[in-house]
Amino acid sequence: MMIYMKKMNELGVPVPNHKAYVIRNYKDVRKDQRERALIETEYNMFSFPADLLTLDFLSDSGSTSMTDLQWSALIHGDESYGRNKGYYVLLDAFRDVFERGDKPEKLVDLILTGEDDVDKLMNKIYLTSFEGGFVNGGVHQLTRPNTFIVPQGRVSEYLLFSTLAEVLSEINPNRKYFILNNGHFDTTGANIRAVHIEPINVFNKTVVLEPFPYKDMDLRNPFKGNMDIKQLEEIIIQKGPESIPLIYTTITNNSVAGQPVSMANIRVVKEISDKYGIPFFFDACRFAENAYFIKTYEEGFNNISIREIVKEMFSYVDGFTISLKKDGLGNMGGALFLRDKGKFVQKYSINGKNIGIRLKEKQIVTIGNDSYGGLSGRDIMALAVGLQEVVKLPYLKSRIGLTQYFSKKLAENNIPVILPAAGHAVYIDMDKFFMETDMKIEDFGGVGFSIELLKHYGIRACELGPFAFEWDQRTEEQRKGILNLVRFAIPRNAYSRSDIDYTVAAVSELFKNKEHIPKVRIARGAELSLRHFQTGLKPIYK
Ligand SMILES: *Cc1c(COP(=O)(O)O)cnc(C)c1O
Secondary structure: OOOOOOOHHHOOOOOOOOOOOOOOOOOOOOHHHHHHHHHHOOOOHHHOOHHHOOEEOOOOOOOOOOOHHHHHHHOOOOOOOOOOHHHHHHHHHHHHHHHOOOOOOOOHHHHHOOOOOHHHHHHHHHOOOEOOOOOOEOHHHHHOOOEEEEOOHHHHHHHHHHHHHHHHHHHOOOOOOEEEEOOOOHHHHHHHHHOOOEEEEOOOHHHHHOOOOHHHOOOOOOOOOOOOHHHHHHHHHHHOHHHOOEEEEEOOEOOOOOEOOOHHHHHHHHHHHHHHOOOEEEEOOOHHHHHHHHHHHOOOOOOOOHHHHHHHHHHOOOEEEEEOOOOOOOOOOEEEEEOOOOHHHHHHOOOOOOHHHHHHHHHHHHOOOOOOOOOOHHHHHHHHHHHHHOOOHHHHHHHHHHHHHHHHHHHHOOOOEOOOOOOOEEEEEHHHHOOOOOOOHHHOHHHHHHHHHHHHHOEEOEEEOOOOOOHHHOOHHHHOOOOOEEEEEOOOOOOOHHHHHHHHHHHHHHHHOHHHOOEEEEEEOOOOOOHHHOOEEEEEOO
């Protein structure tokens, strides 16, 4: 008789993918203690002491638990001022991931295994020259610098936009410029506004808020993070291509409920960028998670590896900014890349000065020399290893599986969660959450919800809605680009299903008692930029 047993991946629960070797225990904090801390930190989520929390979903940024391979790489960190050895292998790890697809060189292994064949080290690592991609090497990185290591993503944005603005004012000091993005991240928008360029979000709000049955989550994905192509072309024609220095696609689209972008959408944006001669960039935070969505849900990609998908995605852009604190790459880091001789470099290398040289000069005066960019040698080694880890399928499957589990559980409890699930976070639609109550958008219900969740259950989430995106300071037109969400961003490799179960139980309890959630007033600093980091708040209890 044949005995049939299901295979491990047919059991209907995910196959475990890692174990914890270091444990950090939480403290036993009472509600009245959290309440006191809330009052003394002006109810500002970012200012609440993390050590007093049970679960922290404020951000997935830099909050990753590193792997044992990353921890062991730290000891190889080289803190030399000029050209530490990690610099070379980090640059080559970038080439591996963004350009080489299924043929990575993994040169970091030579360092980790103590390779002492000096000729081999010189030929393969220290003196190798590269050009034509995102990561020039050898003399080409000196004459045409195109890779800029920085402490975090926003620094690459600052470097890019402050330098671009200088070049644009040399081209035409009077023109008004616009940058089009499927969803500017908060710091990205702020860095663009800081140099008097106007950021415009180009996504389709109706599509994002469309209901999606949670039971379909394993079967399909509508790629709600996509650039709205029709709007994109309309805006380019209306403003004129010469007024648009860059088209920018954020993968995954963090500000638009973390939704992924399809390869088809990336290809069309690339065509439009060519048609109008406008450079095309990625905000590449979470590129690996985006690639997982393409592999799993986009037709034609199921049999293609994550590495090959990443390679194709990046083959379409003229450059990208990235936070290396995302995607489980490491706890600190960021970078800016320009395609050697690409549209961006050609267009903005003016008055006899290569744009890469301008960028490097600014990098040196503000951040640090090119080979460490404000990072320690240890950070650099952890990143060089992390880049190889995050493109592994079992890791991505377990990572995104947990996010999907979280949103499924919320949906089963009738919580209005944005579906399908994003890669790194779960977003609750606060307009729907507060339906049938007297909560108005300017009452910042999402903030009141976050305060209560922290106070009663020690769980920190983050409002990304009318409060964070400064509803009251925006025009009617700009308000259309603001969604009313609360985000639970999940730190990588740190939480498990039991953490999610606790959170879902807590959110469900608040949902049942939603009429007791306070409206919130801004007590201090309504006009401050990026105010969710610094404003003082006051909940109004009935
Ligand atoms: C986090 C993030 C950034 C900024 O990166 P930091 O490392 O936090 O400075 C930019 N864009 C997106 C989409 C992000 O998620």
